[in-house]
Amino acid sequence: MHLPDHKTKIVATIGPASDSPEMLIQLIRAGMNIARLNLSHGDPTYHSEVIERIREAASAAGRRVAIMGDLPGPKMRIGDLAQEPIELQRDDLVTLTTDDILGDKERIGISFPDLPGAVEPEDRLYLNDGFILMKVVSVEGSDILCRVRVGGELTSRKGLNLPGIDLGISAFTPEDREWLRFAAEHRLDAVSQSFVATADDIRAVRGAADEMGYAPFIIAKIERAGALDNLTEILRAADGIMVARGDLGVEIPIERIAVAQKHITDLANQYGKPVITATQMLESMVTYRRPTRAEATDVANAILGGTDCVMLSAESAVGRYPVESVAMLAAIATQVEPERSKQPFVRTMGSFHGSDGMNAVDLIAASVYHTINNSDPQFVLVPTRSGSTPRNVARFRPPVWIIAFSPSESTCQSLQFSYGIEAVQVDADRSDWSRFLRQWLRDRGVDSGLALLTQGPTVENPCGNYRMEILELGRESGDACL
Numbered sequence: 177m178h179l180p181d182h183k184t185k186i187v188a189t190i191g192p193a194s195d196s197p198e199m200l201i202q203l204i205r206a207g208m209n210i211a212r213l214n215l216s217h218g219d220p221t222y223h224s225e226v227i228e229r230i231r232e233a234a235s236a237a238g239r240r241v242a243i244m245g246d247l248p249g250p251k252m253r254i255g256d257l258a259q260e261p262i263e264l265q266r267d268d269l270v271t272l273t274t275d276d277i278l279g280d281k282e283r284i285g286i287s288f289p290d291l292p293g294a295v296e297p298e299d300r301l302y303l304n305d306g307f308i309l310m311k312v313v314s315v316e317g318s319d320i321l322c323r324v325r326v327g328g329e330l331t332s333r334k335g336l337n338l339p340g341i342d343l344g345i346s347a348f349t350p351e352d353r354e355w356l357r358f359a360a361e362h363r364l365d366a367v368s369q370s371f372v373a374t375a376d377d378i379r380a381v382r383g384a385a386d387e388m389g390y391a392p393f394i395i396a397k398i399e400r401a402g403a404l405d406n407l408t409e410i411l412r413a414a415d416g417i418m419v420a421r422g423d424l425g426v427e428i429p430i431e432r433i434a435v436a437q438k439h440i441t442d443l444a445n446q447y448g449k450p451v452i453t454a455t456q457m458l459e460s461m462v463t464y465r466r467p468t469r470a471e472a473t474d475v476a477n478a479i480l481g482g483t484d485c486v487m488l489s490a491e492s493a494v495g496r497y498p499v500e501s502v503a504m505l506a507a508i509a510t511q512v513e514p515e516r517s518k519q520p521f522v523r524t525m526g527s528f529h530g531s532d533g534m535n536a537v538d539l540i541a542a543s544v545y546h547t548i549n550n551s552d553p554q555f556v557l558v559p560t561r562s563g564s565t566p567r568n569v570a571r572f573r574p575p576v577w578i579i580a581f582s583p584s585e586s587t588c589q590s591l592q593f594s595y596g597i598e599a600v601q602v603d604a605d606r607s608d609w610s611r612f613l614r615q616w617l618r619d620r621g622v623d624s625g626l627a628l629l630t631q632g633p634t635v636e637n638p639c640g641n642y643r644m645e646i647l648e649l650g651r652e653s654g655d656a657c658l
């Protein structure tokens with residue numbers, strides 16, 4: 177039976193460097209599980225074509241690939257530049273204007289009409305994920321005169337951050353609603369919402385999707401300071417979460433990123449919701465064939481720390497080595513995963529020991545955890561409808577693959593986000609899973625050792641109980657069950 181070498185899932189942003197059919201096939205073969213479309217860049221025609229190419233490449237490669245549309249959110253960006261890149265130097269005077277212009281070194285357009293009213297002299301503005309720092313000198317009409325404090329290179333449509341200044345815009349913007357409709361029309365598996373502040377932002381996306389008859393897997397991107405105070409409620413409302421370190425590293429002091437990442441990851445593991453670690457994971461591979469030691473270590477530490485997915489941004493969207501970058505993530509994951517200690521039980525279950533005790537799902541997941549620790553099963557087999565039972569087992573990061581069986585194609589696609597889960601679509605729910613799965617394994621040449629089977633009550637078997645079975649695959653009397 178073919179299973180990947182790595183259980184960590186790989187997200188790659190698709191852009192001009194990776195959007196050809198040939199590149200997409202290579203990315204998939206190198207280990208890409210999820211293609212991310214950054215809807216802040218490129219128009220609907222472009223993204224429609226790319227979606228079609230990704231699906232064709234996935235079927236040509238015979239691999240499951242999920243597609244995630246990353247909604248722009250209320251991110252302020254500079255407009256297009258007449259010539260690029262431009263180089264801003266310390267002490268340069270630059271005017272940011274809401275006028276519709278092609279920018280240059282003296283005047284740069286910005287997309288947010290209310291900005292001049294929201295800033296005052298001495299405020300700090302950051303460009304390009306914080307690389308460039310400017311201070312406001314004065315505001316006049318639609319113009320903001322700024323002095324460059326830390327210079328650097330700038331290209332079109334880079335982001336603009338104002339840490340600490342609340343612009344009072346909700347995360348789910350009218351533009352996002354248009355892109356959500358696009359995502360619904362193209363049946364994208366997942367959408368990620370940028371700049372989430374509260375659970376209401378996620379509920380707004382889910383509500384709007386509902387009205388469109390669309391039920392995407394919804395990822396909350398944590399990239400503003402306020403979201404860190406509302407993590408629990410955001411995790412409850414969302415299907416998964418992303419540590420969006422590009423903007424987060426500007427919105428909170430960069431020296432606090434590691435602690436925030438650890439906190440978000442631990443909490444997501446406890447809730448059994450997938451977490452994506454994103455941005456600058458292999459940044460130097462935008463230009464060079466090899467990453468730095470620090471980057472390779474960052475990827476490894478994210479995996480050791482419990483991330484489900486690692487993500488590429490510019491490396492795969494506009495870099496010189498998209499395939500090598502995916503292959504590097506896969507190689508690091510393959511080396512690191514066997515070295516990880518089993519997730520400590522208390523760390524994963526800690527918050528669930530409330531006054532109500534553990535619920536049935538947690539009790540079963542705990543039993544699977546203990547059984548794996550005391551035996552050496554080949555697989556954990558999990559029939560599922562929504563995907564929550566396999567995710568509850570996956571949060572322990574068992575050293576064996578969890579194979580989830582679901583009649584729902586969208587559940588299978590959403591399981592692409594979870595560490596160590598391989599999804600298999602089956603024709604229908606059934607009442608004879610143990611017989612069926614014994615045969616399924618035998619058809620794939622697996623007929624010795626142990627497998628664990630766990631599931632909750634199902635539509636086929638609504639009176640069933642939460643259960644864990646131990647399948648002795650070679651046992652004669654077990655064969656008699658076939």
Ligand SMILES: Nc1ncnc2c1ncn2[C@@H]1O[C@H](COP(=O)(O)OP(=O)(O)OP(=O)(O)O)[C@@H](O)[C@H]1O
Pocket residue numbers: 189190191192214216217218246248251305333334335370422423489490493494
């Ligand atoms: N479809 C695309 N077309 C052109 N350039 C792209 C595309 N997708 C990404 N890029 C480029 O790759 C860079 C890194 O991608 P990334 O997804 O991190 O974007 P970002 O602009 O930093 O915004 P965000 O915070 O939404 O991720 C972008 O700044 C952009 O220059």
Ligand SMILES: CC(=O)C(=O)O
Pocket residue numbers: 370397399419420421422423424454455
């Ligand atoms: C991915 C993203 O949006 C960020 O890192 O800011």
Ligand SMILES: [K+]
Pocket residue numbers: 214215216246247248249370
């Ligand atoms: K975006």
Ligand SMILES: [Mg+2]
Pocket residue numbers: 370399420422423424
């Ligand atoms: Mg961002």
